[in-house]
Amino acid sequence: MAPQIHSDQGYKSRYRLFVDTPLIHFIEKELLPGSGMSVETFYESLTALVQEFGKKNRALLKKRLDHKNQIDQWHKDQREQGIAFDAGAFEQFLRDTGYIVEAPEQVKVTTPGVDPELATIAGPQLVVPVKNARFALNAANARWGSLYDALYGTDVIPGEVGQGYNAERGEQVIRYARDLLDELFPLQEGSHHDVSCYRVMDNGFAIKLSSGVMTTLATPEAFKGFQGAADSPSAILLQNNELHIEIQIDPEHPIGRTDSAHVKDVVLESAITAIQDFEDSVAAVDAEDKAEVYRNMLGLYKGDLSAEFQKGDKTLLRSLNKDREYRALSGEQFSLPGRSTLLIRNVGHLMTTPAVLDEHCCEIPEGILDTLVTAVIARFDLHKKASDPIRNSRTGSVYIVKPKMQGPEEVAFCSQLFARTEQLTGLVRNTLKMGIMDEEHRTTLNLKACIAAASERVIFINTGFLDRTGSEMHVNMEAGPMVPKTDMKHQQWIRSYEDWNVDIGLQCGLSGHAQIGKGMWAMPDAMANMLEAKAAHPQAGANCAWVPSPTAATLHAIHYHRVKVTDVQQSLKGRQTSFSNLLQLPVMPAPEQLHPDTIQRELENNVQGILGYVARWIDQGVGCSKVPDINNVNLMEDRATLRISSQHIANWLHFGICSESQVREVFNRMAVVVDRQNADTEGYTPMAADLDSSTAFRAALSLVFKGLTQPSGYTEPLLHKYRYRLKHDRDLNSFARECQRSKEAVAEI
Numbered sequence: 109m110a111p112q113i114h115s116d117q118g119y120k121s122r123y124r125l126f127v128d129t130p131l132i133h134f135i136e137k138e139l140l141p142g143s144g145m146s147v148e149t150f151y152e153s154l155t156a157l158v159q160e161f162g163k164k165n166r167a168l169l170k171k172r173l174d175h176k177n178q179i180d181q182w183h184k185d186q187r188e189q190g191i192a193f194d195a196g197a198f199e200q201f202l203r204d205t206g207y208i209v210e211a212p213e214q215v216k217v218t219t220p221g222v223d224p225e226l227a228t229i230a231g232p233q234l235v236v237p238v239k240n241a242r243f244a245l246n247a248a249n250a251r252w253g254s255l256y257d258a259l260y261g262t263d264v265i266p267g268e269v270g271q272g273y274n275a276e277r278g279e280q281v282i283r284y285a286r287d288l289l290d291e292l293f294p295l296q297e298g299s300h301h302d303v304s305c306y307r308v309m310d311n312g313f314a315i316k317l318s319s320g321v322m323t324t325l326a327t328p329e330a331f332k333g334f335q336g337a338a339d340s341p342s343a344i345l346l347q348n349n350e351l352h353i354e355i356q357i358d359p360e361h362p363i364g365r366t367d368s369a370h371v372k373d374v375v376l377e378s379a380i381t382a383i384q385d386f387e388d389s390v391a392a393v394d395a396e397d398k399a400e401v402y403r404n405m406l407g408l409y410k411g412d413l414s415a416e417f418q419k420g421d422k423t424l425l426r427s428l429n430k431d432r433e434y435r436a437l438s439g440e441q442f443s444l445p446g447r448s449t450l451l452i453r454n455v456g457h458l459m460t461t462p463a464v465l466d467e468h469c470c471e472i473p474e475g476i477l478d479t480l481v482t483a484v485i486a487r488f489d490l491h492k493k494a495s496d497p498i499r500n501s502r503t504g505s506v507y508i509v510k511p512k513m514q515g516p517e518e519v520a521f522c523s524q525l526f527a528r529t530e531q532l533t534g535l536v537r538n539t540l541k542m543g544i545m546d547e548e549h550r551t552t553l554n555l556k557a558c559i560a561a562a563s564e565r566v567i568f569i570n571t572g573f574l575d576r577t578g579s580e581m582h583v584n585m586e587a588g589p590m591v592p593k594t595d596m597k598h599q600q601w602i603r604s605y606e607d608w609n610v611d612i613g614l615q616c617g618l619s620g621h622a623q624i625g626k627g628m629w630a631m632p633d634a635m636a637n638m639l640e641a642k643a644a645h646p647q648a649g650a651n652c653a654w655v656p657s658p659t660a661a662t663l664h665a666i667h668y669h670r671v672k673v674t675d676v677q678q679s680l681k682g683r684q685t686s687f688s689n690l691l692q693l694p695v696m697p698a699p700e701q702l703h704p705d706t707i708q709r710e711l712e713n714n715v716q717g718i719l720g721y722v723a724r725w726i727d728q729g730v731g732c733s734k735v736p737d738i739n740n741v742n743l744m745e746d747r748a749t750l751r752i753s754s755q756h757i758a759n760w761l762h763f764g765i766c767s768e769s770q771v772r773e774v775f776n777r778m779a780v781v782v783d784r785q786n787a788d789t790e791g792y793t794p795m796a797a798d799l800d801s802s803t804a805f806r807a808a809l810s811l812v813f814k815g816l817t818q819p820s821g822y823t824e825p826l827l828h829k830y831r832y833r834l835k836h837d838r839d840l841n842s843f844a845r846e847c848q849r850s851k852e853a854v855a856e857i
């Protein structure tokens with residue numbers, strides 16, 4: 109059977125490409141109308157990009173493999189010769205083989221037109237799988253979040269949330285919020301706890317205490333504006349460290365009614381930026397999935413995305429929030445952004461997509477398709493008038509986060525791809541900005557050269573420590589058995605990597621121009637712990653850090669009120685983390701001392717996470733899940749955490765820390781546990797009853813048993829393979845193979 113090229117289903121010939129129907133529908137009926145780009149120009153442009161960049165893309169992937177083989181051999185030789193690891197010798201070898209390159213002495217980012225949300229405002233960065241419109245909208249709207257809700261609904265306030273309103277818990281929330289106001293916006297006299305009235309007078313913000321004393325803020329300039337009438341405002345706007353807080357007042361509201369100053373909520377500017385993710389948190393294996401991802405992104409950029417959903421017994425309709433209007437003391441009206449500034453995480457250089465085949469019937473690089481579609485989508489935002497109520501960038505930029513790049517050649521390649529895409533889509537040069545995920549071994553070691561390779565485009569460097577951990581294990585797979593997963597974050601390499609990223613960012617002039625970011629908080633329900641732990645991110649000089657939910661964004665915002673990141677960055681200038689510490693390996697010094705119980709527990713924990721995540725990925729196409737670990741702590745699992753777990757078991761198998769039969773036994777047993785955990789999950793397909801015929805179970809096994817040979821230890825090739833097979837009842841590439849065999853089809857192009 110030849111591919112269906114001219115039917116309503118299957119691939120259709122478009123210019124020099126074959127495009128699968130669901131994507132054609134999206135491109136021709138949804139994306140291009142109103143974009144100013146014709147159908148012909150779009151496919152001509154895509155063909156040009158594939159022809160100009162496809163071969164280079166493949167060559168870069170081949171280079172990854174060459175380096176990996178060389179490093180494997182070096183570690184093997186050292187082991188066989190009984191040579192103790194020496195970071196200096198390793199560094200020399202990596203320099204000799206061109207894995208580490210010379211960076212220019214002076215590197216300075218010169219990125220033009222960066223919005224203040226990325227350049228100067230320090231605050232939380234929310235990440236969201238864009239394939240889920242309800243979540244994607246929620247993330248875009250998470251610029252402002254209720255502190256009362258964030259406290260009431262999480263373990264920051266101890267005890268059960270329970271059903272119905274718990275007045276005692278409510279009291280604790282109000283006390284917490286008043287303490288915070290006292291800390292961030294102290295009064296000249298008294299405390300926010302004792303306020304009976306907030307109002308605006310001709311000469312400024314006036315606060316009446318229950319004692320009758322009139323006072324105001326210790327720093328009166330922190331008052332920025334208000335909503336409602338001056339003598340009975342409905343909102344008071346305060347600012348600290350470039351972040352805003354609204355005290356909301358409503359005497360009719362159930363909470364405001366009982367409050368001495370009728371405060372109904374304290375709302376924090378929260379997710380200053382949000383990454384709409386096409387990548388680690390998304391399952392998009394075919395044209396239908398890609399169209400869904402792109403459709404939501406288009407709606408966010410056009411401003412018309414909405415999602416209707418059921419919550420409890422209510423049907424809700426969610427759309428994008430408008431900007432917020434205020435009046436200043438002078439009487440002047442002004443507005444603040446109502447939405448997070450959005451970044452878009454495209455996929456990396458590795459994957460190809462069956463949504464589009466080239467003239468040889470081969471899948472095209474997915475990153476190339478993402479770049480072009482992102483640029484066309486962005487035109488809708490860039491062409492909006494300044495008065496448009498829903499604009500993303502006010503400075504004419506498009507923020508693309510590029511994951512999993514390995515080294516400066518790959519960054520340069522990406523920058524060239526962006527430049528050519530700008531030409532083809534009529535965008536001004538350097539409109540497409542680049543966020544570099546520092547999440548691969550070779551990128552960390554060459555971070556300065558990576559920044560140099562895109563110095564006119566860089567808008568962030570971010571420590572994606574989850575992928576970086578998977579990368580560390582895969583690159584050094586042959587060095588020896590790795591420490592247990594929980595010990596990984598205490599290893600020398602990871603501590604140095606976090607500091608190194610900040611040092612290089614500061615040296616390259618990112619402060620005040622771009623984000624130096626820290627990674628994800630992967631325990632979405634452990635908000636009390638997060639409040640403790642994530643204070644370290646601004647203290648380390650990072651002006652943004654990832655959070656998994658809007659609630660987490662609101663709580664994490666508190667840290668940026670407490671720490672002025674620019675001051676920290678100033679104090680860190682000139683620091684230079686040891687390069688050789690970056691190369692220290694996370695290998696166990698005495699694996700023979702590992703207790704069998706520790707091995708068993710480690711396996712069970714990893715396997716439970718793998719199965720819990722993979723089952724939903726393969727069967728339901730859910731790319732990011734909350735999965736309980738062995739201690740029943742809910743963890744955010746995505747492809748990066750899966751990379752860690754699967755590489756870890758693969759490594760222990762390789763070095764005989766555990767046996768194949770032991771691993772299989774744990775998999776079989778954990779399938780029962782995961783089935784039980786999902787007993788009430790709608791659409792869940794149990795695995796344990798028939799393990800051999802469970803596609804998800806087989807996918808999970810292969811991630812471990814084929815872990816050593818997966819490119820860079822990534823999980824997406826196998827996840828895509830199994831999900832595609834389940835969805836389509838045929839293999840990825842089967843159309844491409846048939847198409848290649850079909851002389852007529854090719855001749856027709």
Ligand SMILES: CC(=O)SCCNC(=O)CCNC(=O)[C@H](O)C(C)(C)COP(=O)(O)OP(=O)(O)OC[C@H]1O[C@@H](n2cnc3c(N)ncnc32)[C@H](O)[C@@H]1OP(=O)(O)O
Pocket residue numbers: 234235236237242243244246247385388389419572574575628632656657658732733734743744745746748749
């Ligand atoms: C290594 C990396 O690459 S990290 C980056 C990739 N990871 C991510 O992007 C994580 C994003 N987070 C998520 O996907 C989710 O928070 C999960 C999967 C971890 C947990 O999801 P759930 O179990 O559904 O969360 P939970 O039930 O606690 O909360 C759901 C509510 O929170 C909202 N929510 C949760 N996470 C997010 C988010 N990231 N963005 C926006 N809203 C969110 C949902 O919209 C929902 O609210 P609603 O009912 O008003 O729509």
Ligand SMILES: O=CC(=O)O
Pocket residue numbers: 388511545547571572573574575576627628748
């Ligand atoms: O993408 C983020 C990571 O930690 O990996």
Ligand SMILES: [Mg+2]
Pocket residue numbers: 388511545547572574575748
């Ligand atoms: Mg990652």
